[in-house]
Amino acid sequence: MAQHDIDRVIIGCKKGDEGCFTQLVDIYGRRCFGYFYRLTGNRDLSEELLSELFVKLVEKISSYRGGSFDGWIFTMASNIFHDHLRFKQRQTRLLDGHSKRIMSQSAGTAGGKDDDADKLQMALGELDSDVRELVMMRFYSQMSFKEIAESRREPIGTILSKVHRGLKKLRELMG
């Protein structure tokens, strides 16, 4: 979909148009689901977070003041992911070594994809949680390193270094 069409949909959403909101789900739903799935490795949880994201979007759309909408929505998705971790008190489990086991198990139950996809899910589980999240943010949001650095309030060099390290390790694990 062309950028000006997306802009038109966003303007409609800001006016409270139901049709535009459902269009927004069509545009971003799959990407955001992919982002959540790669972070959690759990389909049900990803669906839950996806629904939460779009409900939150209804509440917050008036605060969107232009700029990269992809950056805006994925920053919100990242916040929802972290809120969820805090709320469920699963942060430790998901972010430390246990996450590897959880992600390996969930990759097996995710279903519907070939072996390479499962292998990727397991390889992602080998990355540090922070690095994994950055790699996913970069891939699914298509944000520039500068935008990611701004949204996370971290130096661009740090972001670049983490993403590079993560993707390099991923290549080795997948190789």
Place this chain on the structure above:
Amino acid sequence: MDEAAARQTAEDIEKGEEILGANQSPGPDERVLAEVKKSVVAALRRQRTVVFQKRILGAAVAAAVIVASVLVMMRYGNTPAGNQQTRLIASSVWEGADDADVTVLKAEIENIQSELSGAQSDDGGNGSNDIGDLETELIEVNGDMWKG
């Protein structure tokens, strides 16, 4: 970072992202997207209801304030409390000024002031001494007055 290192970093990132692109995550079911759309529409309607209720509540509060103000004005409109209080304060000040001691002191000050003006207009040789004495007297009287 030198040019070669930068080129290597860019290549690593590009190839890593190619792996991600080649191994897409499973997509959500259409049923899930339909559920999300339903949730969004429900949230939107809920939000509209809340906004509407807030507007109604705001209008009701505003109307109540207006009615209360009109009732108060109808009841007390002819005797504004503010004016009454101002007049009371002013009266007490003037009543205080009739105090006998103050009157005596005021008369004395006026007397000294007239003597002072007379001395200042006098061309005599000891005029400056008279003025000094009178000024000292005036300062003393003034001091007594404010001490009460």
